[in-house]
Amino acid sequence: MANIKDIAKHLGVSVSTVSRAMNNHPDVREETKQQVMEAIRLYNYRPNALAKGLIQKKTFTIGLLVPDISDPFPSSLSNAVEETLFEHGYQVVFGNGNRNSDKEKQFLLNAVERQFDGLILTPDYMDEEFSELLSNLEIPIVFLRRRPPAGLSFPFVDVDHYQAAKTAMQYLLELGHRQIGFIGMPQTSFIGNERLRGYTDVMRMHGIDPGPGHMILGGRTIDNGREAMGRLLDHNPDLTAVFAANDLLGIGALEWLAMHQIAVPDKLSVMGFDNLEYAGLYWIQLTTMEQPRREMGVRAAQMLLQMIANKEQAPESDLMEAKLVIRKTCKARLTH
Amino acid sequence: MANIKDIAKHLGVSVSTVSRAMNNHPDVREETKQQVMEAIRLYNYRPNALAKGLIQKKTFTIGLLVPDISDPFPSSLSNAVEETLFEHGYQVVFGNGNRNSDKEKQFLLNAVERQFDGLILTPDYMDEEFSELLSNLEIPIVFLRRRPPAGLSFPFVDVDHYQAAKTAMQYLLELGHRQIGFIGMPQTSFIGNERLRGYTDVMRMHGIDPGPGHMILGGRTIDNGREAMGRLLDHNPDLTAVFAANDLLGIGALEWLAMHQIAVPDKLSVMGFDNLEYAGLYWIQLTTMEQPRREMGVRAAQMLLQMIANKEQAPESDLMEAKLVIRKTCKARLTH
DNA sequence: CTGAAAGCGCTTACAG
DNA sequence: CTGAAAGCGCTTACAG
Structure with a gap:
């Protein structure tokens, strides 16, 4: 690869001049600049970013x-x-x-x-x-x-996960749901906990104290969601809605419900979180919280x-x- | 940020020695190496990759x-x-x-x-x-x-797209299908054409000359697939199977069929290509060609x-x- | 085993 | 407007 010296030599000018011409420095004659540009094209020259970075500290x-x-x-x-x-x-x-x-x-x-x-x-x-x-x-x-x-x-x-979870819950409550289950992420997850907190707080605000029977925590995947949905309904057959802490979990829940012929949303409502591409598929049509x-x-x-x-x-x-x-x-x- | 000179000065050795110690050069006393390592830790020193790259040309x-x-x-x-x-x-x-x-x-x-x-x-x-x-x-x-x-x-x-398309078609033929439609990608796509070629060749090998009524080309997305499925069946109501040149197209086809209550696979078989995550979803379960x-x-x-x-x-x-x-x-x- | 020196390919005061 | 020189932070023959 040609370097700045090659092209300086070719033109019979100094490397400083070539450098200045390349970088559009004002103090350089237009004609010189043209010549430099031409030589650059001729040699297929590209400045070495390592050298440049080393000296410019950028x-x-x-x-x-x-x-x-x-x-x-x-x-x-x-x-x-x-x-x-x-x-x-x-x-x-x-x-x-x-x-x-x-x-x-x-x-x-x-x-x-x-x-x-x-x-x-x-x-x-x-x-x-x-x-x-x-x-x-x-x-x-x-x-x-x-x-x-x-x-x-x-x-x-x-995203303000806490606030968003509250928004989702608010919607479910407006739809008349009171027995709302929660399918959550691992307790080690900060965002998982924020969403859980949103769920819990809204439930409490409406006089419902969500106990362990209301929630299954610890998953992130479709498989986790499917499994959780089954257990949740087992513990708590009165649920009319489920809030899944993420879409994958929600889709898993939907799968389980489809497998067990439980009509969504007629029998049970499901709310997700994320709005992944998946959520918009014809068969899924998941209501969810979209992150921007x-x-x-x-x-x-x-x-x-x-x-x-x-x-x-x-x-x-x-x-x-x-x-x-x-x-x-x-x-x-x-x-x- | 400390540089190699700082750590050389600190130890009262030359930069060459520091360099050699860092890079595990054999000709350096074990004790020196230890001291260098310690100073590096002390100064939180990290060698500048730009300088290194500049000189090593790597x-x-x-x-x-x-x-x-x-x-x-x-x-x-x-x-x-x-x-x-x-x-x-x-x-x-x-x-x-x-x-x-x-x-x-x-x-x-x-x-x-x-x-x-x-x-x-x-x-x-x-x-x-x-x-x-x-x-x-x-x-x-x-x-x-x-x-x-x-x-x-x-x-x-x-992937050998031509061969793979032939494999897919072979499978459809083994299942007894003869009237097989094709939903294809734009003609500008190399892989799209390879897959189309696989389709066409296998059809011909079985004495069927696929005409324009057998195929809709030009799409890549779910929307394209949905739209193509409708048109295809319009042109050719006798189709018993459809080969979609990619999964998205295939999923779109599946959507159209679901929307129109046409049972898959009972009435119509659908074959995809790619094996995207989507394809394995409970509601989709698309038979497809998996790329490794x-x-x-x-x-x-x-x-x-x-x-x-x-x-x-x-x-x-x-x-x-x-x-x-x-x-x-x-x-x-x-x-x- | 260690050091001094050259050099990688640039940019940028400084001087003219 | 242009050039010579120093320097960015390293590595690597070369010499000892």
């Missing part, structure tokens, strides 16, 4: 750590991040957390070695070591769909850009609102 | 261009690529082609500027300019799920690794076999 590279590249949820969000950052001249490097604690740490280390300009993080494991690493990082960081570990004050963007994925991604990217531009002043975290998407799995309770 | 970075990060199909495959490459110490940089010709080219340019060690490409647009760029690249490249543009001999890994996504990703990564290790000898392209996944949308034709 790489135009942003790291984006996602839990799992093949997970459909984060990927649409990643797209928004990537597009926003790309428009501003940054290349985003996806890190595959791979639901693996070591890989997440490895990514952080990589980011510092490679001199990334900023980081957007959706880590799954935030142990001591991770926090420790993070606190030494000296790079602008924003958390996406996660809260920073205790003691560290990085800005984040997330694109907006979250764009927002996180903008926040990071702002932090890079102004390292002093940290932006405010952003808690976004989820939107109720009404489809066909919830219905007013029959009053007999 | 960045341990691989570019992976995908058409669309949020597309579920490539992402599971990307995971396999990433994992394989990560095990060998490489970081993969995802490029979002974004179904946009300029972004794909931009990615190529970026790759050369940033001195990537290799590239795995799934481009959607391969015009003159793209080929031109490619031919100047001097970087090991493998194509994934795409064939290199005419005149360029990069190795590729893909993980294997393709792993294979492409291995090929690239081999090319990097040995720049002389180009590896053979790999055409993989798709596997028939029998679920519930195909059934033996009733013989009355």
